[in-house]
Amino acid sequence: MAVSGGSLAKQLHGLLGNKVVRWDKWHVFFVDERVVPLDNEDSNYHLIQTELLSKVPIPSQNVHPIDADLLDDLDELCDSYEKELITEFANRETARFPVFDLILLGMGPDGHTASLFPNHELLTESDRWVAWIDDSPKDPPARITFTYPVINHAHKCAFVATGVEKQEMLHVTLDQPEQGLPSSRVRPVQPGLLYWFVDDAAAAKTEYPQTPFKL
Numbered sequence: 001m002a003v004s005g006g007s008l009a010k011q012l013h014g015l016l017g018n019k020v021v022r023w024d025k026w027h028v029f030f031v032d033e034r035v036v037p038l039d040n041e042d043s044n045y046h047l048i049q050t051e052l053l054s055k056v057p058i059p060s061q062n063v064h065p066i067d068a069d070l071l072d073d074l075d076e077l078c079d080s081y082e083k084e085l086i087t088e089f090a091n092r093e094t095a096r097f098p099v100f101d102l103i104l105l106g107m108g109p110d111g112h113t114a115s116l117f118p119n120h121e122l123l124t125e126s127d128r129w130v131a132w133i134d135d136s137p138k139d140p141p142a143r144i145t146f147t148y149p150v151i152n153h154a155h156k157c158a159f160v161a162t163g164v165e166k167q168e169m170l171h172v173t174l175d176q177p178e179q180g181l182p183s184s185r186v187r188p189v190q191p192g193l194l195y196w197f198v199d200d201a202a203a204a205k206t207e208y209p210q211t212p213f214k215l
């Protein structure tokens, strides 16, 4: 699976203590990463490590952070993360893109997902698996991110969006996909599935038919 950072991290607490999950079978990649050392407060790896990975028995070799020795060279950083994906998926898939079982996504209050921001040229990247930006409108400016070809080839993509600050963008994402917000562009190719896990505050303006699901 691949996981995002941000507010999603705390929602993963529900997995702790789950007796059904076979943690030793998991491999964890990062949907996007801020180009900072892995122990920096801004690092998505640091966040997910703190909130989830340090609390469950996932073998450390199954966790795939960016190579922190390459923070000064964004091209090299992306190439090395693509190679990490190639190595992991080499014996499993013949597809042109890695096919994750699950990609967990968040949505920013501006409708961005991963490090794919509104009106950014990366929204139309169709070739690379992992790409960099150095002009993120949200700090820190330098990041690497999965591109849509990777995200949209997953078996399952699941967004988690909570709180009133996500209300407007959830409405636009689901009810006005023609506006092309980054979060609207997540459309897994057949037979992939897309789920949205939202709370009442985030969903208050949404017209899209909902299937309430209580954990």
Ligand SMILES: O=C1O[C@H](COP(=O)(O)O)[C@@H](O)[C@H](O)[C@H]1O
Pocket (backbone or CB within 6 Å): 004, 005, 006, 007, 008, 031, 032, 033, 034, 044, 105, 106, 107, 108, 109, 112, 113, 114, 115, 138
């Ligand atoms: O910068 C980022 O933001 C998004 C959304 O974060 P949220 O805190 O508004 O939920 C996150 O999904 C992404 O991984 C992260 O790098």
